[in-house]
Amino acid sequence: MDERDDSKPDEIVDHGQFQITKRGGQFVIDGKSCSKCGHHFAMAPRECRKCGASLVDATFGPRGEVWSYTIVYMKAARRTTPYTLAYIDLLEGPRIIAHVRGESVRPNVGQMAELVGLTDSGDPLVVCV
Amino acid sequence: MRPAHVAGVGVSEFGKFPDVSLPTLVADSVQAAMADADMSNVDAIYLGNVYGSSGIGPRALSSLHAAGVPIVTIEAACASSTLAFIEASWAVSTGRYETVLVVGCEQLSSRFSGGIRPNSADPEGHAGLVLPALYAMAANRYIEYYGLTHEQLAMVSVKNHENGAKNPRAQYRRAVTLDEVMNSPMIADPLTLLQCCPISDGSASAVITARDHPKGILIAGYKLGSGGLWDYASPHVWGYDLVSRVALDVYRDLGITPLEIDLFEVHDAFTIGEIVTTEALGLAEIGCGGMFVESGASGLDGKSPVNPSGGLLSKGHPLGATGLSQVTEVVLQLRDEAGDCQVDGARRGMVETMGGGVSMVDGNACGVIVLENNRAQ
Numbered sequence: 001m002d003e004r005d006d007s008k009p010d011e012i013v014d015h016g017q018f019q020i021t022k023r024g025g026q027f028v029i030d031g032k033s034c035s036k037c038g039h040h041f042a043m044a045p046r047e048c049r050k051c052g053a054s055l056v057d058a059t060f061g062p063r064g065e066v067w068s069y070t071i072v073y074m075k076a077a078r079r080t081t082p083y084t085l086a087y088i089d090l091l092e093g094p095r096i097i098a099h100v101r102g103e104s105v106r107p108n109v110g111q112m113a114e115l116v117g118l119t120d121s122g123d124p125l126v127v128c129v
Numbered sequence: 130m131r132p133a134h135v136a137g138v139g140v141s142e143f144g145k146f147p148d149v150s151l152p153t154l155v156a157d158s159v160q161a162a163m164a165d166a167d168m169s170n171v172d173a174i175y176l177g178n179v180y181g182s183s184g185i186g187p188r189a190l191s192s193l194h195a196a197g198v199p200i201v202t203i204e205a206a207c208a209s210s211t212l213a214f215i216e217a218s219w220a221v222s223t224g225r226y227e228t229v230l231v232v233g234c235e236q237l238s239s240r241f242s243g244g245i246r247p248n249s250a251d252p253e254g255h256a257g258l259v260l261p262a263l264y265a266m267a268a269n270r271y272i273e274y275y276g277l278t279h280e281q282l283a284m285v286s287v288k289n290h291e292n293g294a295k296n297p298r299a300q301y302r303r304a305v306t307l308d309e310v311m312n313s314p315m316i317a318d319p320l321t322l323l324q325c326c327p328i329s330d331g332s333a334s335a336v337i338t339a340r341d342h343p344k345g346i347l348i349a350g351y352k353l354g355s356g357g358l359w360d361y362a363s364p365h366v367w368g369y370d371l372v373s374r375v376a377l378d379v380y381r382d383l384g385i386t387p388l389e390i391d392l393f394e395v396h397d398a399f400t401i402g403e404i405v406t407t408e409a410l411g412l413a414e415i416g417c418g419g420m421f422v423e424s425g426a427s428g429l430d431g432k433s434p435v436n437p438s439g440g441l442l443s444k445g446h447p448l449g450a451t452g453l454s455q456v457t458e459v460v461l462q463l464r465d466e467a468g469d470c471q472v473d474g475a476r477r478g479m480v481e482t483m484g485g486g487v488s489m490v491d492g493n494a495c496g497v498i499v500l501e502n503n504r505a506q
Contacts, residue, residue: 017252017488039362043252049358049489067361068273070265071318072257076244079257082318087266095361097256106318109273123256 017043018096020118026062027115029124031094033058042094060093062115066107066128067095079121088113088126098124133221134345135500136228136336137166138457143300143331143445145238151181152192154332155234158450159193162230162334166344171336172226173199175217177210177233178449180240189234189332204449206484207396208353209233211452211496214335215351218498221339222348228340233454234332235447241328244316251488261325263486264399265317267366271401271419272319279319281419283310285400286323288428289436293443295469298454300329300445324400329445333453335460346460349477349501352378356491363491365415368402368483371492372409376481379497380411387411390499391475392462393433394455396483397440403427406481407435429472437462437470452496455480463502477501 019030031042036053040060048055069086072079084100086107099119100107105128107113113126139161141154163169176186186200203213210233217229237245244261247254253263271277287307293299305323313322337348354375359367380386387410395410397403404418412433413421421427427435438444438458441451459478461467467475480498487493 017255043489050362068266068270068366070262070269071315072259072262072265073314073318074244074259074261074316076246076257076259083257085256085258085262085266089361093361097253097258099256109270121255121257123252 018124020115020124027117028059028061029090029096029115031058031060032056040094042096060090064088064090064093064113064115066109066111066113068109069100069107071104071106086113086126096124098126101125101127130222131224131339133218133337133339133348134342135348135456135460136168136338136342136345137162137164138335138460139165139333140298140454140457141332143298143329143447143454145328146330147239149330151189151234151236154236154330155189155232156192158332158334159190159230159232162336166336166342168228168336170196171198171228171230173201173220174230174232175201175203175213177203177205177213177452179204179206179209179235180237180448189232205494207398207446207448207451208482208484208494208496209449209452210333211455211480211482211498212353212494214452214456214498215353215496217337218348218351221337228336228338230334230336231453232332232334233450233452235449236330237328237447238330244328253488259317260486261320261399262317263367264401265320267405268319268401270366271404271416275416277404277419279311280307281423282319282324282400282404283307284422285397285403286310286442288422289397289440289442290323292429292437292470293439296439296444297468299439299443300327301443320399320401326398326441326446329447331445331447331450331454333450333457335453335456344464346463347501347503349499350379350383351496351498352382353494353496355494358489359491360489366405368485368492369405369409371495372406372481372483375495375497376410379499383499387433390433390477390479392437392459392472392478393435393481394438394458394478395435395440395481397436397442398446400442402483403435403440406483410479410481429470434472437467437472452480452482455482456498456500459500463500
């Protein structure tokens with residue numbers, strides 16, 4: 001059996017707000033959970049934004065559920081259109097905004113999705129499964 | 130607390146005027162409001178604006194008599210001048226000032242072409258979640274979760290454009306058909322172009338006073354709120370919780386229900402926005418906002434007319450000016466001066482403005498105002 005130390009990341013990709021790490025061959029988000037109320041955060045606020053208590057390190061992903069999505073046709077910020085965006089509720093984790101891989105791909109609300117890395121512009125990238 | 134009244138209102142033309150300066154637009158609305166109130170002096174000025182430079186207060190007013198009165202500038206995204214109005218009302222009611230001028234203004238067309246660029250400091254903005262896309266997320270959630278139809282979404286646009294066609298203050302004065310709305314270019318699926326408000330320049334002003342005034346419209350109640358955390362834990366789409374909370378506070382303060390309000394000017398920057406807002410204001414059950422518009426209840430002759438002015442979709446959405454434009458429309462309704470948009474017998478009206486959106490926050494600000502004509506008939 002291939003033994004690997006999953007506490008050590010293969011690769012760290014700093015998005016600026018999210019820290020996406022490839023660990024054990026899977027992309028995950030290193031975020032925070034509240035030490036008191038258990039609320040999850042993809043970013044790392046100074047304190048729990050729900051109750052104000054202190055936070056502990058937590059890892060989320062790579063799987064989640066599509067909360068909703070849109071296909072953007074409007075030109076803004078020099079992007080190639082169209083592109084599909086989705087809010088993904090990571091299992092036992094926070095909601096993140098992500099690009100969905102594939103041209104004009106139309107997910108469904110509630111569909112499972114998996115974090116597979118970052119786009120060229122450094123945003124979380126998911127595939128719907 | 131003494132009562133405060135709106136003594137006068139005025140708006141500039143709304144539209145795309147990249148060559149018209151902000152001070153010119155502001156002068157148009159301020160002179161109109163002061164003339165409407167038949168006043169020449171105020172004790173303070175509250176000004177709402179979003180994309181202005183530093184010193185925007187004195188700068189925006191630089192085409193008018195510099196009276197040297199205090200100028201308070203408020204930024205709260207789309208709700209900037211709604212909050213300016215609320216703060217000015219409070220200042221008059223508590224006796225800080227006798228008469229206050231409130232100004233909202235925005236010059237967008239010289240700054241943006243297409244849409245407003247999202248703030249890339251937020252993950253949403255960085256990923257390209259432009260504002261229509263944020264609302265489109267809510268729309269698709271409603272379509273799949275509550276069974277909202279594409280036709281119901283489009284009906285909001287048809288209704289508001291039909292109203293706007295009758296409003297001389299609207300940027301777009303043309304009725305549109307359901308087919309036109311649904312077949313207009315896609316902006317952010319499922320929202321088509323005619324379901325999105327335009328980029329607009331404009332200014333709107335109001336005079337608030339504690340004095341008895343022959344045109345006075347009572348500022349009966351108001352609340353403002355800023356969004357709490359909005360994320361996976363909320364069962365609702367973005368903005369619902371905030372609008373609902375603020376509106377409930379207003380109803381509770383006044384001891385009234387939504388059915389005791391004769392008309393509503395609400396934040397319909399996008400069609401889904403009006404649908405969610407009618408639910409948050411208690412006009413429709415959650416998930417039933419689509420059926421509410423389809424039933425005709427929010428039409429000009431319906432039981433609860435929503436956006437008889439044509440709303441932001443027709444009237445335009447010069448961010449900082451929007452709230453006071455809504456106030457202007459309600460005041461004219463309550464003075465029975467709304468012309469072809471008039472809601473028969475309107476005595477009490479509500480303004481709701483929603484400003485967004487910062488990552489994970491349920492709206493930067495929401496302001497809800499209730500105005501009343503309490504003069505004897």
